[in-house]
Structures are given as C-alpha cells and as structure tokens.
Amino acid sequence: MEEKFENIVVGAGFAGLVCSGYLARGGQKTLLLEKGPVVGGRAAAHSFNGYNVVMHLPLIMTTVNNGGGYGWANAAKDFGANIRYHSSREPRLYFKGLKKTFMTIPKCLTTDAATDWMIEFLAKARPDLVKDNLKQELRPLVHEILTKPFNEMCREWDQVSVKEWVEARSSNPSIKYLFTSLWAGCAWTGDANFTWERGSMGKGAVMFRIWIGGQGLMSVAIPDVQKGICEPIANAITGNFGCEIRTSQNVSEVLIKNGKTIGVAIKHKGKSDEIIKARRVILATTWLDYFNLFKIMPASLADTLRLPMNQKMGGVFLITGLNDSIPLDGAFFLAYDPKTGSSVQGGCAQNIEQPWNVPAGKQLVWSYSIRSEEEFNRLGLEGITAEMNENFEEIYPGFKKAIEFQTPPKGAIHPSHYEFSSLHKIGQKSPDVEGLYFCGEATWPMYGQITDGTASTGVSVAKMILGLDNPLGGI
Numbered sequence: 001m002e003e004k005f006e007n008i009v010v011g012a013g014f015a016g017l018v019c020s021g022y023l024a025r026g027g028q029k030t031l032l033l034e035k036g037p038v039v040g041g042r043a044a045a046h047s048f049n050g051y052n053v054v055m056h057l058p059l060i061m062t063t064v065n066n067g068g069g070y071g072w073a074n075a076a077k078d079f080g081a082n083i084r085y086h087s088s089r090e091p092r093l094y095f096k097g098l099k100k101t102f103m104t105i106p107k108c109l110t111t112d113a114a115t116d117w118m119i120e121f122l123a124k125a126r127p128d129l130v131k132d133n134l135k136q137e138l139r140p141l142v143h144e145i146l147t148k149p150f151n152e153m154c155r156e157w158d159q160v161s162v163k164e165w166v167e168a169r170s171s172n173p174s175i176k177y178l179f180t181s182l183w184a185g186c187a188w189t190g191d192a193n194f195t196w197e198r199g200s201m202g203k204g205a206v207m208f209r210i211w212i213g214g215q216g217l218m219s220v221a222i223p224d225v226q227k228g229i230c231e232p233i234a235n236a237i238t239g240n241f242g243c244e245i246r247t248s249q250n251v252s253e254v255l256i257k258n259g260k261t262i263g264v265a266i267k268h269k270g271k272s273d274e275i276i277k278a279r280r281v282i283l284a285t286t287w288l289d290y291f292n293l294f295k296i297m298p299a300s301l302a303d304t305l306r307l308p309m310n311q312k313m314g315g316v317f318l319i320t321g322l323n324d325s326i327p328l329d330g331a332f333f334l335a336y337d338p339k340t341g342s343s344v345q346g347g348c349a350q351n352i353e354q355p356w357n358v359p360a361g362k363q364l365v366w367s368y369s370i371r372s373e374e375e376f377n378r379l380g381l382e383g384i385t386a387e388m389n390e391n392f393e394e395i396y397p398g399f400k401k402a403i404e405f406q407t408p409p410k411g412a413i414h415p416s417h418y419e420f421s422s423l424h425k426i427g428q429k430s431p432d433v434e435g436l437y438f439c440g441e442a443t444w445p446m447y448g449q450i451t452d453g454t455a456s457t458g459v460s461v462a463k464m465i466l467g468l469d470n471p472l473g474g475i
C-alpha cells in the first residue's frame with residue numbers, strides 16, 4: 001500500500017525535530033527524514049583522540065516566553081522529553097594586553113544594572129572613553145533594547161546595521177565603541193569595523209538580552225547536546241505522538257505537481273529513487289541544501305537565493321586537547337582587542353563542566369576567531385592560529401605547555417550569517433508552491449541564530465500549519 005503522510009519534514013536538527021514534534025502532537029501523520037545516521041544535525045558530537053567534542057557548549061536559550069524565544073526547551077517540556085542540563089559558569093571577557101583583568105557577564109535584571117555593567121566594561125577596555133553623563137545618554141538605548149518584544153526586535157532590527165541604529169539615537173563616540181564591541185561579541189561578527197558598518201542590530205540584540213539582560217540561560221546538556229537533548233526529543237515525539245523518524249534517508253527532490261507539493265524522492269545507493277507522498281513538505285535543512293532539492297527551483301526561492309551575498313567574513317575553528325597541568329575555568333569566554341573593540345576570539349573549556357567528554361586527567365578547549373575577509377587573507381590560517389594560541393596563553397597561563405594535541409585549524413571565508421543583508425531570509429511559507437514550508441536558520445524571522453532560535457522557527461511553522469495562535473509571528 002502506498003505510504004502517505006500529512007507532513008514530511010526534511011532534516012532532523014533542532015528545527016526539524018521541534019517542528020515535526022508539534023505537528024505530530026497536533027494529531028498529524030508526520031514523517032521526519034534525516035540524511036545522517038543520527039538525529040541532531042550540527043549538534044552531533046565528534047570524537048578526537050578519545051575526546052568527545054561538542055561544539056555547542058554552552059547551549060544558549062532564552063527564558064522569555066512572551067512572544068519571543070520559544071525554542072527547544074519549551075518544546076522539550078511540551079513533548080515530555082527526558083532532558084537534564086545544568087547551568088554553565090558565567091561567561092568571561094578578556095582584554096588583550098590587559099593581563100589578568102577579565103570580567104564576568106552577570107545577569108542584569110534592570111536597565112540600570114545593564115547600563116552600569118556596560119560602563120564597567122568601558123572602564124576596563126577604554127577608560128579614556130568614560131565621560132560624565134554617559135549613563136544618562138546610554139540608559140534610554142539600553143532600555144529600548146531590553147523592553148522591545150523579541151519578535152518585533154527581530155523583524156524591525158534584523159536588517160538594520162549597528163551604525164544606523166546607534167547613529168539614529170546618539171553621536172557619542174563612547175556609545176559607538178560600546179555598541180561596536182559588545183555587538184562584535186554578541187552577534188559573532190568579531191571585527192569592529194564590520195560590526196559597526198554591517199553587523200545586524202537585531203541578531204546582536206537577541207544575544208545582548210540573553211547574555212547581559214538576564215533573559216537567557218547558558219547551560220550544559222547531560223551528557224551532550226545530541227545524546228542529552230536531540231535524542232530524548234526524538235524518543236519523546238515518536239513514543240508520545242507517533243511521529244515517525246527515519247535516519248540515513250537522503251532526500252534528493254521535493255516533488256511538485258501543478259504548483260503543489262506531493263511528496264519527496266529519496267536516493268538509495270544502487271536502487272531507483274523511493275517516492276514518499278505527503279500533503280506538505282517542510283524543509284528544515286540549511287539554505288545551502290535548498291540548491292539540490294528541486295528539479296525546478298520555485299521562483300520565489302530562486303529569486304532570494306540569486307541575490308548577491310557580498311559581505312564575507314573569515315572564520316577559524318580550533319580544538320585543543322590539554323593535560324591537567326593548568327586549571328581551566330570551564331567558562332565561555334570572549335577575548336577583545338581593547339584598542340579597536342574587535343572581539344578577536346571566543347570559545348569554551350569543556351573539561352570542568354563536562355568531565356564525561358574527556359578522558360581522565362585531560363581537558364579540552366574549543367575556540368573560534370572571526371576575522372574580516374582582508375585580515376583572514378593577510379594572516380592565513382596559520383597566522384590566525386598562532387595569534388589564537390598567544391591569546392590562550394594570556395587567558396590561561398601555561399596553556400602552550402599543557403597542549404596534548406591541536407586539530408589542524410579549520411577555516412574558510414563565508415557569507416556572514418550575522419551581516420544584516422548577507423544571508424537572505426526565506427519566508428516560512430512558500431508563496432508559490434502550495435504545501436511547501438521552510439524552517440531553520442535561513443528562515444525569517446530568526447531569533448539569534450542559535451539552537452534556541454532555530455527551534456523557535458520550527459515552532460512557528462508547526463503552529464502556522466496547525467492554524468494555532470502563533471506568538472512568534474512566522475511569515
């Protein structure tokens with residue numbers, strides 16, 4: 001008998017898992033197809049020399065629910081998934097050349113508290129910029145960011161640069177420095193000039209609220225993101241709501257007939273394509289995958305994907321295994337160049353809070369550095385890696401001697417996800433193909449481009465399909 005589903009969701013990362021879970025919970029016959037051997041997508045763990053490396057520590061989620069962050073944690077609760085996590089240490093900020101003067105990011109519960117913390121940040125990084133009346137001028141800007149509803153913030157400020165936003169409110173150079181450097185860290189754009197000119201105000205504002213505004217949690221999944229969160233969600237949605245999940249299924253085409261989705265084709269080695277029929281297809285893949293999934297690309301999607309992605313950034317990623325001769329703090333960190341305000345490096349030590357990820361007596365740090373395209377080309381992978389190790393030595397004295405192994409640095413120049421007009425957003429409901437939907441990081445609005453945000457797009461699409469009230473306001 002021919003199989004037919006109401007919904008086929010393609011891709012079992014956070015977005016696809018959450019979307020298919022809500023659809024199945026809503027009583028719809030739903031199939032989730034994943035090309036990898038396990039669920040989790042980018043949250044999958046990798047093994048290096050006996051170390052279990054998970055690039056999602058600490059996992060970030062919002063704690064606000066009023067029309068805003070509504071990501072995986074709420075979904076997991078709704079699904080009855082067996083998940084435990086603990087809070088991670090508060091993030092630390094280091095300033096290059098200002099030895100041992102790190103500061104932590106506390107949870108600031110009020111506008112005054114966040115404004116005071118920002119001024120303390122400025123006093124550490126650039127005391128020359130702390131002037132009288134700064135608090136008076138800064139406070140209304142901080143208040144606006146902390147009180148605007150998440151979904152409005154994402155819609156209205158996503159395509160607004162930090163420069164545009166700040167200049168419409170202030171011409172104070174101290175405020176320019178503060179927003180540039182904090183957004184370089186919060187929006188993961190790194191480079192100060194890039195952040196000022198092109199960093200997305202909205203994406204950085206989400207992270208600002210999560211980190212500095214006390215509206216988020218940084219947590220460590222037990223034992224890791226894939227086994228501790230993605231697999232329990234998958235078990236809950238299959239066991240509790242009858243969602244069907246099939247892994248190692250490489251969807252090769254979304255089938256469209258007379259302007260309507262009718263299902264998908266799946267490639268199997270040495271066999272002819274398998275066809276599975278469905279009323280709706282929801283793509284929860286990355287935007288790059290869209291290019292391969294259509295025989296004839298729907299016009300609206302083609303129009304969006306054809307738009308130029310001018311702005312690029314260089315990213316470097318480094319994993320280091322260490323012995324335990326130095327004490328790592330287990331916290332997420334950002335390192336700044338106080339002169340320019342660039343966030344030159346970030347990362348996290350996994351040993352202390354995730355001992356199950358490292359062999360006894362070992363420690364682990366993963367780190368990234370995001371550079372402008374020009375700097376990436378000028379320094380090359382080796383030059384940036386050398387700088388990263390120097391920064392590590394400053395942050396954790398004795399680091400170099402404690403190194404047991406370091407993966408060859410991985411890096412490339414990509415269109416920046418955080419640049420406001422680089423990665424063009426796809427609407428969640430196709431305007432030209434009936435029954436075709438999109439969720440995940442490429443869809444709009446997107447809350448902060450992290451697991452919590454991408455999961456929220458899954459919620460949004462499922463609610464749209466189920467015709468339920470949708471506080472996230474998907475489009």
Ligand SMILES: Cc1cc2nc3c(=O)[nH]c(=O)nc-3n(C[C@H](O)[C@H](O)[C@H](O)COP(=O)(O)OP(=O)(O)OC[C@H]3O[C@@H](n4cnc5c(N)ncnc54)[C@H](O)[C@@H]3O)c2cc1C
Pocket residue numbers: 010011012013014015016033034035036040041042043055056057058059060061249250251252284285286289439440441449450451452454
């Ligand atoms: C280095 C790094 C560090 C990060 N750190 C954090 C962090 O600390 N905290 C945080 O919250 N977030 C973090 N993130 C972001 C987070 O990883 C992503 O937001 C999230 O995992 C994306 O989930 P997704 O479901 O949108 O996409 P994905 O996880 O990419 O899922 C897409 C799925 O689609 C599948 N797929 C693609 N094509 C097909 C096909 N043709 N057929 C079938 N299946 C297909 C893929 O195999 C994949 O499983 C980090 C990301 C990176 C890269």
